[in-house]
Amino acid sequence: MAGPARRVSLAQVASQAGVTASVVSRLLNGDPTLHVRPETRQRILATAKALGYTPNSVARALRLARTGAIALIVPDVTSPIYLDMRRGVEYATKRAGYLALMGNADELEVPEGFYAKLVAERRVDGVLLQRTEYIDDATFWRVVDTDLPTVLVNSRLARWPRSVVLDDEAGAELATRHLIGLGHTRIGLIGGPPVLDWTTRRYRGFSRAMRDAGLHSRWVVTGGHEADTGLAAMQQLLGSTPRPTGVVVANILAAVGALTAARRGGLTVPAEMSVIALHDNWLAEHTEPPLTTVKLPLYQLGARAVELLLDCIGSGRSHQEIVYDPPPQLVVRASTSTLGAGPSPGPG
Amino acid sequence: MAGPARRVSLAQVASQAGVTASVVSRLLNGDPTLHVRPETRQRILATAKALGYTPNSVARALRLARTGAIALIVPDVTSPIYLDMRRGVEYATKRAGYLALMGNADELEVPEGFYAKLVAERRVDGVLLQRTEYIDDATFWRVVDTDLPTVLVNSRLARWPRSVVLDDEAGAELATRHLIGLGHTRIGLIGGPPVLDWTTRRYRGFSRAMRDAGLHSRWVVTGGHEADTGLAAMQQLLGSTPRPTGVVVANILAAVGALTAARRGGLTVPAEMSVIALHDNWLAEHTEPPLTTVKLPLYQLGARAVELLLDCIGSGRSHQEIVYDPPPQLVVRASTSTLGAGPSPGPG
DNA sequence: CTGAAAGCGCTAACAT
DNA sequence: ATGTTAGCGCTTTCAG
Numbered sequence: 119m120a121g122p123a124r125r126v127s128l129a130q131v132a133s134q135a136g137v138t139a140s141v142v143s144r145l146l147n148g149d150p151t152l153h154v155r156p157e158t159r160q161r162i163l164a165t166a167k168a169l170g171y172t173p174n175s176v177a178r179a180l181r182l183a184r185t186g187a188i189a190l191i192v193p194d195v196t197s198p199i200y201l202d203m204r205r206g207v208e209y210a211t212k213r214a215g216y217l218a219l220m221g222n223a224d225e226l227e228v229p230e231g232f233y234a235k236l237v238a239e240r241r242v243d244g245v246l247l248q249r250t251e252y253i254d255d256a257t258f259w260r261v262v263d264t265d266l267p268t269v270l271v272n273s274r275l276a277r278w279p280r281s282v283v284l285d286d287e288a289g290a291e292l293a294t295r296h297l298i299g300l301g302h303t304r305i306g307l308i309g310g311p312p313v314l315d316w317t318t319r320r321y322r323g324f325s326r327a328m329r330d331a332g333l334h335s336r337w338v339v340t341g342g343h344e345a346d347t348g349l350a351a352m353q354q355l356l357g358s359t360p361r362p363t364g365v366v367v368a369n370i371l372a373a374v375g376a377l378t379a380a381r382r383g384g385l386t387v388p389a390e391m392s393v394i395a396l397h398d399n400w401l402a403e404h405t406e407p408p409l410t411t412v413k414l415p416l417y418q419l420g421a422r423a424v425e426l427l428l429d430c431i432g433s434g435r436s437h438q439e440i441v442y443d444p445p446p447q448l449v450v451r452a453s454t455s456t457l458g459a460g461p462s463p464g465p466g
Numbered sequence: 467m468a469g470p471a472r473r474v475s476l477a478q479v480a481s482q483a484g485v486t487a488s489v490v491s492r493l494l495n496g497d498p499t500l501h502v503r504p505e506t507r508q509r510i511l512a513t514a515k516a517l518g519y520t521p522n523s524v525a526r527a528l529r530l531a532r533t534g535a536i537a538l539i540v541p542d543v544t545s546p547i548y549l550d551m552r553r554g555v556e557y558a559t560k561r562a563g564y565l566a567l568m569g570n571a572d573e574l575e576v577p578e579g580f581y582a583k584l585v586a587e588r589r590v591d592g593v594l595l596q597r598t599e600y601i602d603d604a605t606f607w608r609v610v611d612t613d614l615p616t617v618l619v620n621s622r623l624a625r626w627p628r629s630v631v632l633d634d635e636a637g638a639e640l641a642t643r644h645l646i647g648l649g650h651t652r653i654g655l656i657g658g659p660p661v662l663d664w665t666t667r668r669y670r671g672f673s674r675a676m677r678d679a680g681l682h683s684r685w686v687v688t689g690g691h692e693a694d695t696g697l698a699a700m701q702q703l704l705g706s707t708p709r710p711t712g713v714v715v716a717n718i719l720a721a722v723g724a725l726t727a728a729r730r731g732g733l734t735v736p737a738e739m740s741v742i743a744l745h746d747n748w749l750a751e752h753t754e755p756p757l758t759t760v761k762l763p764l765y766q767l768g769a770r771a772v773e774l775l776l777d778c779i780g781s782g783r784s785h786q787e788i789v790y791d792p793p794p795q796l797v798v799r800a801s802t803s804t805l806g807a808g809p810s811p812g813p814g
Numbered sequence: 815c816t817g818a819a820a821g822c823g824c825t826a827a828c829a830t
Numbered sequence: 831a832t833g834t835t836a837g838c839g840c841t842t843t844c845a846g
Binding site for chain 2: 832833834835837838839840
């Protein structure tokens with residue numbers, strides 16, 4: 119219990135089984151060119167099991183020059199938004215026999231930070247990285263290790279060879295059409311920070327729906343990944359005259375803040391102000407009123423990103439990809455309705 | 467950009483500087499028994515810098531038989547509750563030159579799961595582990611690697627030598643006294659799962675406050691770490707007659723669910739039902755009404771746990787510790803009041 | 815069918 | 831004041 123573990127090595131298994139480490143290694147790794155007598159095979163497997171042998175990943179990593187681990191770096195790991203994405207990543211890494219480490223992108227530029235240590239010490243074979251608004255393109259290029267296979271998730275960067283993103287445009291369009299269908303004409307958008315690429319895509323989806331309906335896209339303000347940003351953004355919208363009667367919020371946490379702002383401003387949601395958010399999770403059930411959302415395939419995004427990364431680690435291939443499947447899905451709860459009415463029973 | 471990185475080794479630095487790897491290693495690691503001419507020292511440092519040398523952590527780990535990393539395993543990494551604890555852990559690990567990996571405790575018993583792979587492959591030198599309600603004592607002993615230094619955080623286990631917990635009793639007592647001070651006499655507790663040790667401690671704090679006030683501790687039900695559990699628990703309380711007029715919730719996410727239940731039950735918080743939660747975070751500002759909470763020193767818990775673990779890795783020492791500092795702190799928002807009144811302006 | 819040997823990059827004891 | 835050497839545990843040619 120105390121002190122470092124006494125672990126069993128390949129050599130011990132080998133000597134116990136009366137063979138050499140070489141055979142055991144090749145057997146356990148399923149070397150197809152290896153031919154052993156069935157009895158020896160059994161003996162080796164039995165003793166390996168009996169001794170509880172597990173390969174030492176460190177020695178393995180040194181020899182193979184690969185660690186068998188990748189990292190997932192997102193703006194804030196404790197954000198409920200990343201629950202589904204993390205699940206997708208874990209599923210795909212597990213399937214490939216890899217290990218996924220998680221960390222925060224908030225200190226990408228700090229030399230002692232998680233990301234920097236991880237890549238400098240080569241503790242992973244590759245990285246899934248979601249950009250934050252706090253680091254501009256130039257800083258990003260300077261700070262990110264371009265020698266390590268890196269797939270941008272849910273974000274892109276000009277001239278970056280590998281990325282996988284959501285169909286943000288379709289998601290924002292669906293959300294906007296929901297409000298339009300309910301009869302709203304003054305519709306606002308709490309979008310993302312200008313430096314992020316999904317901001318543009320979601321804006322495009324929003325404004326396409328608006329244009330198609332012959333509506334004007336004013337009431338567009340900037341939000342972010344946290345509730346506070348949505349609160350401030352909504353306050354800004356409430357200050358405009360005339361103010362919108364419905365708002366599309368690009369991120370569910372920002373939407374939580376937007377609801378708070380509406381409440382503080384004395385507005386009833388949805389009777390006086392409809393709110394619909396992109397991304398769906400358990401939190402949406404517990405807001406007041408429960409949030410109508412558009413669910414995007416974050417699980418699939420995570421899983422696909424891992425596949426791209428592992429493919430890249432293996433072959434060096436580049437990819438740009440959008441996850442279209444499953445398509446954005448409307449989840450109607452109680453934060454949207456026609457003006458003056460209670461919660462809508464379904465999409466308009 | 468494509469393919470694995472071409473990295474510079476100690477040997478390359480050495481030959482470039484006209485010395486051997488041994489000297490470079492000892493110099494860079496600050497070996498006090500090493501004596502080098504100032505000029506050689508400068509030359510070595512200069513070439514190391516010029517070549518951009520970073521030690522290969524894998525080779526280092528193999529040689530030293532320590533990885534320089536620890537793991538933090540909590541019930542759900544994406545839970546906002548762990549934000550502060552994670553910060554504390556990161557601060558302390560960074561300070562010690564260690565790296566902290568984060569993972570979920572939900573699949574502790576799955577052989578291909580994060581925890582199992584991590585410890586079986588010895589990718590970390592030690593583990594900070596928070597128990598979940600889903601694994602009983604026997605399973606825990608079977609599943610957890612007792613050869614690896616492991617500190618239980620925010621949880622304990624009979625005969626487990628190392629743990630650090632919060633002053634749960636004082637926290638629950640403070641919360642309960644707040645409601646008592648507001649004049650409530652029928653006070654409920656949404657506690658934790660029976661298998662977890664903090665459940666007992668928080669119950670003790672609750673019942674002590676109740677006893678001191680001459681009140682009876684009925685209305686005690688079981689909640690958990692998620693909003694859903696708090697929702698179900700509150701529904702249970704609402705079904706009892708007479709029902710409580712105030713509830714202490716042992717976990718802020720459960721409290722979010724409890725608020726939802728009250729709302730669905732048609733009750734106004736706090737006029738008809740006061741709610742106070744243990745743990746404080748950004749979410750409390752955004753519930754309706756904003757949650758009154760008791761803030762516990764989760765940051766300090768995380769930091770202290772790391773110190774204990776590193777001490778244990780170094781020396782094998784055992785510890786049981788409670789983090790008393792800073793003491794539980796009442797954060798009054800709007801979910802508590804005297805019966806029939808609006809939000810209370812301060813503690814009673 | 816199986817063994818011997820080299821080497822991944824690093825450190826630490828021991829030589830010089 | 832610096833060099834030599836051995837070895838951490840594993841994989842992988844190359845020999846037998």
